[in-house]
Amino acid sequence: MRFLTPALLCAAIFASPAAAQLSSPEQVMVETVEDGFETDVALLEEITLINSGSHNHAGVRAVADVLAPEFAALGFDVEWIDQSAQGRAGHLFARHEGVPGTTKMLLIGHLDTVFEPGSPFTGFVREGDRAVGPGVVDDKGGIVVILAALRAMQAAGTLEGANIVVALTGDEEDAGEPLDAARRDLVEAGRWADVALGYEGLSVLDGKDAGVIARRSSGSWTLTTRAGSGHSSGIFSDHAGYGAIYEMARILDAFRRELPEENLTYNVGFMAGGTPAELGEDGLSATTSGKTNIIPSHAIARGDLRALTGEQNERVAEKMRAIVAQHLPGTEATIAIEFRYPPMAPSAGNAALLARLNAINADLGREAMQPYPPSRRGAADISFVAPYTVGLAGMGPAGSGSHAEGESIDLRSIVRQAQRSAILISRLAREPSPQ
Numbered sequence: 265m266r267f268l269t270p271a272l273l274c275a276a277i278f279a280s281p282a283a284a285q286l287s288s289p290e291q292v293m294v295e296t297v298e299d300g301f302e303t304d305v306a307l308l309e310e311i312t313l314i315n316s317g318s319h320n321h322a323g324v325r326a327v328a329d330v331l332a333p334e335f336a337a338l339g340f341d342v343e344w345i346d347q348s349a350q351g352r353a354g355h356l357f358a359r360h361e362g363v364p365g366t367t368k369m370l371l372i373g374h375l376d377t378v379f380e381p382g383s384p385f386t387g388f389v390r391e392g393d394r395a396v397g398p399g400v401v402d403d404k405g406g407i408v409v410i411l412a413a414l415r416a417m418q419a420a421g422t423l424e425g426a427n428i429v430v431a432l433t434g435d436e437e438d439a440g441e442p443l444d445a446a447r448r449d450l451v452e453a454g455r456w457a458d459v460a461l462g463y464e465g466l467s468v469l470d471g472k473d474a475g476v477i478a479r480r481s482s483g484s485w486t487l488t489t490r491a492g493s494g495h496s497s498g499i500f501s502d503h504a505g506y507g508a509i510y511e512m513a514r515i516l517d518a519f520r521r522e523l524p525e526e527n528l529t530y531n532v533g534f535m536a537g538g539t540p541a542e543l544g545e546d547g548l549s550a551t552t553s554g555k556t557n558i559i560p561s562h563a564i565a566r567g568d569l570r571a572l573t574g575e576q577n578e579r580v581a582e583k584m585r586a587i588v589a590q591h592l593p594g595t596e597a598t599i600a601i602e603f604r605y606p607p608m609a610p611s612a613g614n615a616a617l618l619a620r621l622n623a624i625n626a627d628l629g630r631e632a633m634q635p636y637p638p639s640r641r642g643a644a645d646i647s648f649v650a651p652y653t654v655g656l657a658g659m660g661p662a663g664s665g666s667h668a669e670g671e672s673i674d675l676r677s678i679v680r681q682a683q684r685s686a687i688l689i690s691r692l693a694r695e696p697s698p699q
Contacts, residue, residue, distance in 0.1 A: 286627050286687070289420035293686040294628070296416040297679055304678055305395070307334070308408045309388045312397040317380030318438040324353035327375045328432070331356060331407065335430065338414050338423065345449050350440030355433045355449060362427040367692040369428050370457035370653065372450070372646050373406045373464070373660070374436035378667045385669040393675045401663030401673040406463030407432060409660050412682035417690055426693035429453045436645050443604060447648050454649025458697050459617065461685065462646035462657035465666060466677055467636040473680075474636035475621060476658035477614035480527060481577055482605040482643030483569040485584065486543070487515060489597040493539050493561040504559060505594015509537040512563035515597060518587045527572040527639050528580060537563030569601065572638055573609045605643035606650065610635075613654030621656065624687045630680070659685060 286294065311330055316323040325344075332342045335358035345355040356375060377399030379385055388397040410430060417423035431450050440446035454460060467474045489511040498504030512535065519530060536542075538554030541562040550564050569584075571577040581601045588599045608614075615635070622632040636658065646657050662677035 289422055289690065290627075290687050292420040293413075293416040293422070293690070294683050296419040297412050297682045297686065300412060300415060301675075301679055304408050304412045304682075305390070305675055307411070308395070308400065308404060308673075308675075308678075309390070309397075311404050311407070312388045312400050315379065315381050315383075315386070316376050316399065316434075317378065317383070318352065318376040318435050320381050321348075321353035323381070324375050324434040327404075328354070328356040328434070331375075331411075331432070332358075334411055335414075338411075338418055340428075340430065347434060347440050347446060350435075350442070350446045352435040352438075352440035352446065355431065357432070357449065357453070358430040360423070360426060360428040362693060363425040365697055366425065366427055367695050367697050368456055368458045369426070369689055369692060370453050370460045370649065371410050371428060371430045371689075372433075372460060372462045372644075372649075373410060373430070374403045374433045374645060375407075376434050376437050377402065377404075378437045385671075390675070394672055395675055396670060396672045398671060400671055401465045401661055402666040402671065403436070403464050403660060405663065405673045405678060406465065406660030409678055409681045409685060410463055412678060413685035413689065416682065416686040420686075420690070422686075422690035422693060426689060428689070429457065431645075433645055439604070447645075450645060450648055451652075454652045457649065457653045458699070459692060460646055460649045460653045460655035461659045461689075462644055462655065463660040464644050464657060465660045466662040466681060467641065467658045468662055469634060469636055472631060473633050473662070474658070475618040475633040475656060476636050476638075476641055477618050477656060478572060478610035478635075478638035479608040479641045479644055479647055479657055480529075480570040480572050480638055481574075481603065481607040481647065483577065483601060483603040485530075485567055485569055485599055485601045486547075487512065487565045487567075487588065487597065487599045489515070489537075489563045489595060491559065491561055491595040494559050496557040496559055499559055502593065506592040507559040507561075508541070508563040508595060509560045511592045511595035511597055512537055512565060514592055515588055516565065518590075519584065522587065523580060523583060525576075525580075528576060529570045529639070530567060530580070530584075532565055532567040535563065535565035569603075570643070572607055574607060577603055577607070606647045608644070608647040608650040608655065608657060610638065611654065614656065617654050617656050620691070621684060621688055624684055624691075627687075628683065
């Protein structure tokens with residue numbers, strides 16, 4: 265870890281400055297974001313109208329082609345990182361070299377959406393300060409917030425000295441394989457950075473903007489049970505046993521009763537049982553057949569596992585394996601657990617960074633942002649860099665209905681999030697790197 269102790273971290277670049285009002289450059293940033301609102305909405309519409317489902321490689325690249333000149337115009341060196349070997353389009357990285365020895369910042373967003381070309385949810389419909397469209401808030405609105413903040417910094421003269429890498433992945437919604445290769449460039453940027461800011465959607469708690477200092481992991485598990493088949497009249501006997509479905513039911517019910525703890529969830533996504541039951545090649549379906557008078561030979565279930573820390577992940581996984589090992593007579597069971605997106609665990613450094621953001625909120629005359637419950641946030645790319653840097657997630661715009669038809673954005677939230685970001689990045693850019 266680069267930051268040796270929370271105390272040193274809070275005493276270094278994340279100690280709140282004494283000033284309690286906006287500087288002249290900061291006022292320029294506020295006004296520039298406001299003045300650029302309609303331009304930002306127009307850019308949002310342009311990239312939303314380009315389908316960029318994770319598996320639509322041409323569409324993901326087309327969104328990157330629109331955005332690359334925007335970053336280049338701000339003085340960034342732009343790079344397209346091909347990911348065809350990982351079965352995905354690629355990533356767009358933009359790098360800005362500032363004053364040596366000052367805070368290095370990583371801004372994270374993603375080009376792709378969950379809506380593939382065959383989705384019926386298309387278009388961009390604006391009604392006043394609300395707009396509806398695929399990926400409009402997750403995460404095309406987040407990309408617009410990044411650009412609006414950087415333009416404001418350029419107008420105020422604070423961008424020139426800032427050390428920034430913008431990482432826009434092309435497969436956040438469905439990462440390529442192998443995962444280590446798909447996230448290698450992002451992790452390298454995280455090792456370089458002092459601060460990471462994630463530009464997925466703003467969290468709102470009881471109608472008020474909230475800060476995200478932690479996000480849970482995202483993993484999956486596959487549970488398979490097997491048993492000898494036979495006539496149903498022998499079920500529960502010593503010679504026939506209980507069958508694969510009862511073994512499956514025992515395990516899942518034990519998960520329900522024995523695993524619950526704070527910040528942990530473990531959904532069962534789908535299951536099938538019969539003689540036989542087989543998992544589909546895509547891992548997202550299963551087929552089965554059987555009769556009421558036949559003891560089922562196989563059952564299969566898949567689900568997810570979400571935890572707040574790596575320790576919680578490992579500990580719960582061991583409990584799951586122990587439950588699986590307690591077989592009913594005449595049955596066998598195995599479980600395979602895969603950890604994909606790691607957690608962004610809460611830390612003193614993350615909390616201190618939110619305190620810095622709240623100092624800006626005070627200077628802007630806005631309410632302080634309370635920490636958002638991590639159990640309400642899913643996994644995200646910022647989690648891959650969480651072990652190496654301090655960070656805040658939820659820096660994108662507010663909206664609703666992500667991953668569903670009717671996904672919408674509060675367009676005015678682009679303004680307040682870009683203003684917050686521009687000031688935060690500018691203040692940090694003046695301070696020494698703690699490395």
